[in-house]
Amino acid sequence: MAAWTNWAGTASATPQRVHKPRSVAEIARAVTDSAVEGRRVRAWGSGHSFSPVAVADCDALDLTQWAGIASADLETGLVTVRSGTTLRRLNAELDALGLAMTNLGDIDAQTIAGAVSTGTHGTGARFGGLATQIAALELVLADGTVVSCSADRRPELFAAARVGLGALGVISSVTLRCEPTFVLAATERPEPLDEVLEGFDTSAEAEDHFEFYWFPYGSRALVKRNNRRPPEAEREPLSGPRRFVDYTLTENLAFGALCRLGRTVPKLVRPLGRLSSSLLSTREYSDLSHRVFVTKRSVRFVESEFAIPRAAVHEVLAELRTLVPKLESPVAFPVEVRVAAADDIWLSTAYDRDTVYIAAHQFLGMPYREYFAAFASIVGAVGGRPHWGKMHDLDAATLRERYPRFDDFLRIRAEVDPQGVFGNPYIDRVLGPVTAG
DSSP, rough: EEEEEEESSEEEEEEEEEEEOSSSSHHHHHHHHHTTOOOOOEEESSSSSSGGGGOOOOEEOOOOOOEEEEEETTTTTTTEEEOOOHHHHHHHHHHHHHOSOOOOOSSSOSSHHHHHHOOOOBBBOOOOOOGEEEEEEEEEETTSEEEEEESSHHHHHHHHTOOOOOOOOOEEEEEEEEEOOOOEEEEEEEEEEEHHTTTTHHHHHSSSSEEEEEOOSEEEEEEEEEEOOOOSSOOOOOOOHHHHHIIIIIIIIIIHHHHHHHHSSSGGHHHHHHHHTOOOOOOEEEHHHHHHOOOOSSSSSEEEEEEEGGGGGGHHHHHHHHHGGGGGSSSOOOOOEEEEOOBTTOOTTTTSSSSEEEEEETTSSOHHHHHHHHHHHHHHHHTEETTTTTTOOOOOOHHHHOOTEEEEEEEHHHHOTTOOOTTOHHHHHHHHHHHOO
């Protein structure tokens, strides 16, 4: 038995068996063996989800040896990648082919299967989450059958499995619609929070990829505006020394030290938050897209994130700004705000509505339950949908009210996994037991 813990230490497991397949046939054999013996099985990614979505209470599938690009069509941009491939490796291999993902989040440690299965997203009012870039999926079902699905082939399975929480089968490969390499021109600067909110809709529409971080107890936000440029555009990346100072020294080492100080002496968190807000600086640079989208995060934290209707952003942030100063335990980490276009994926947090994502964070080891519970109540009032890979306490009864196609997803689940082979305690909570259609 091998002990497993996720990145933030919020979930752990000691599975009875760990399978390390090197092929689709070996994945299918492991799934079939587990099912026949009445055990449940979950695929492990990189452990970057904050929720216990990846916990394997019986058998685990470690897919790290099933990785890399399997095929690529440079004319169509269709790239088939094995499910255990991390986004970091995928970005490097796509770069070598002159291709890129259309949009990315700011972390690249996740596997492609884990990222799409939990609804990982970036930002941009005209762009969807990573799962919207999928052209086809190959899955191993509970009976060991290997099936493919797309918009034309088994379309309902496709609508469900693109954000499937690992509850429908083990993804063996993902075919992505990629595009030619492009450059992102990045502008990051502090701005008064009130002005950022006043111009929110204008900025979301004007910028290709817009987001901001609000530092509690401060009056300013760090605003990021990334805009797309053709591949031949001149690149002006940050110099090595500037990158070291801005990212390694300031955003990781120094910020981590401030957080540890605040954890030790909580009464200092509020003045330290105001200090962090006042020390924000401006930077402008341009580089290949994945080098701009992705940033290094070495300061560990816990996170809860909800997707809300875009029209509700001002209401929710006003309540959150009122809440934070009243909390018994102070908040050491900023709140992140991003945007996304509506999509048609059944359990996507952006299903059928233009979306704003609001992420609440707390430094690891500091109290967060009061904060996250109050945050969930605020966003719940406007139909907020929790990110599947982030921390939340909602169950199937509540989630059914927030997802119009929730019962359709359960119907597909009952068809492809009638015995609940791919369940775990988290899946039991958020989806409920498998029931016959």
